[in-house]
Amino acid sequence: MDAAAPLRIGRDDAARRKTKPPAMPKVLITGLGFITSIGNDAATVTQSLRALRHGMAVYPPFQKADCPVKIAAPVKDFDTDSPDPEDWTYPARYRVRREVLRSMGPGAFYAWCAMRQAIEDARLAEDDISNEHTGLYAASGGSPHLFGHLLNKMHAQGVMRCSPTGIVAAIAGTVNFNLVAQFKIQGASTGFSSACASSSHALGFARDEIALGRQKRMFVVGAEDGNTDSILPFAGMRALSLQTDPAHASRPFDAARDGFVGTGGAAVLVLENEHEAARRGARPYCEVAAWGQASDGHNVAISHPEGRGLAVAMTRALRAAALDPADIDYINAHATSTPIGDLSEARALRAVFGPSGARPLVSSTKALTGHGLSLAGALETGLCALALRDGFVPGSAHITQLDPACADLNIPRETQDKPITRVLNNSSGFGGANVAIVLKKT
């Protein structure tokens, strides 16, 4: 983490430097899993990024007279609307026993499916997954829908009628509870709760677990239900787009952007230290080189107008990776398509990259995926890993008229075939929590 680069060197620090600590192992991403609005596997997601195919739709549950929000970016091929998981329909390859499913909300189930993909992608054997050197960090907002169902049932029918698995299916730790139990994880595990920065925090701390030698392998999971009860409560704070055209609803950096489009799903990253990856003959996507975080200290829900915390997070991440701003080829922006948030991030980018004259490509893949809240950081890191491996830069879709306040940013409107080597991924959450992650091609 950024602590490796002291801001001020005193006498004690100088003395300590004489004994050189052992080199930290590199941390590599060796497996990916996706259940998203733009595809339920890495190949489909890559095609969507290249073709700028978005996942937005006129979402049937929103089509009510009293609901001004009409568009969402639902996960495809899954129907998880019922509070009873035994009613769900989903692809046959994820067939699962009732006793596994009963403690899951939609987000946890998406995570379970993405986990299966990531394990397959990384070619991990059972022994590789269930041992004390392998942990799991997850991020999710829990399942508001199931929590609502549970509380309604409790009030209507009495406390003894609540499902015994209601709590573990509903509260914010549901993804880690379920995956740790079902995949028999024995190493470090916990959940992260910094709203839309959650899974970036999970990734950063998972990277540190490996770099510090505490774990050899970590699963990083971001997941959200992405349904009425997880998305619509954001309408009250006027954070959601009221567009009715799916192709125009999410348009980060556009002058007419009017809010984000909610989505759900899951992304799973497999992180391993370089020795473990080499031992297994794994094919890494990229290295998680460093990360940085900082807080705005400003407002419970509104970004700092100058993007102060995000700028500090990016600076720390670059310093921890020993990179200059000019070394970064591409930035996957947090930009969710809200008027205030995108502007704040543009200012943070200007503050960090402007003075050196560096003009990295900047795009927001949320124009295609929608905003996945706790899912966002892990998902976008996964998208960056695909871009690094395959050599392309995802375009920033749906910009009809670029916001003049972002005119100095180097924003590609189309996906470019272009080998890239160093990528920065930004995430910002409520309370002004900001995380920046540096990925390097291996």
Added chain:
Amino acid sequence: MTDSADNNPSNNGFSKNVDAAGGDAADADAAGADTADGDAASGVTAAAAGGPTSSASGSTTGVTTATASSGSITATTGAITTADAAPLPAQTPEDDEATLRESLKRCSPVTVEAALAFRATRDPAFVPAIVIGIVERFVEPDLRPKLKGGADDVRLIDDLGIDSLTMMEIVILTEEVLQVQIHNDELRNLRSIGDVKVFIDCKLRGVPPPAPARFLPVEQIAAVMPMQPPFLFLNEASVGGAGAEGKYRITGDEFFLQGHFKDNPVMPASMMLEALGQLAVLALIEGIIPSEDGLEVDPAAIYFTSCEGVRCHRICRPGDLLSLSVKPKRAKMPLATFEGQIRVGQEKAVVVEEITLAFGYAGPSATSPSAAGTAPAEDTTAATPASEAPAATTPTAATPTATESAATAPAKG
């Protein structure tokens, strides 16, 4: 999405909350939206988690195990149900049937028909079919055939794979369908389908169910038994009025397996009889034979005297889980005779027609068994008492009795 269905109070037995229910649900929605104004979805759940988590875990600990108390049917058992207390006026019989069918939608048609017939007639004869049908619905499909044909011996945990969470799902659905409340205390020790049937039958006939079997984990067994490791062959046991059941997993580390046989470890038949004898000793210590004058059996005064009709059906090896059971056949101070059986899974391993122990009572007026000093050595199962009272020396003697069972709620939360 399906909220409207959720808000519909589906059980008409809870009228006292019904008026408030609609309002509560609406309030809950509003609260969710308000919270989200200020923070993310994670904020909503985090804020709400404290109350429901603690209350739910507290409440689910209170509910356990399957089946129905039929207090509402006979009105003689004292269990007052909410159905008796106040029916919901707004519900029509058609609503009732629709709700019931929805609740039982994953049960067999036979179960649904039995439930509808029960609702119409309140005839207790339908209850066993309902309960078995509900249990079946929660059992994985590949295990369901075990429930066919009576299935009294089928154990809820070992044979049907029902864990404590599934057991609570069964309880909740049973309560809803039969419109009864099931009390934790009366159900804690139900371990087999037979137990369940007996429990229901007693409730319906308005007689108190048999005293629940008492479950003893290995620590408690070691604390009361004269035999001690490495000569204790019970990992767990439960002792009820009708008999005792125990389990022993052959580890392969048993000292006698080194020589029995060379390169071929087989549990000696004599040791299997010893294990059954130990279970009978435990049953005596736990008071399975009603004593005169409230005297307690002296653990240090129990000795083997004889056994009859021993038949071994199966070789038992390391890794096998022995399921032992003994039932008292007759007892007259100072002798108590049991019948016994050992199974491995569904396979019969050992049957003993009679195992007879001599025993004495503790205390100043206690008598010693006349056979005590002359315990016959005709059989290797002779059980020797420990040289000192183990209860005082076993550090785990004070271990709480709560253990994982079908009736135990998860403690985490």
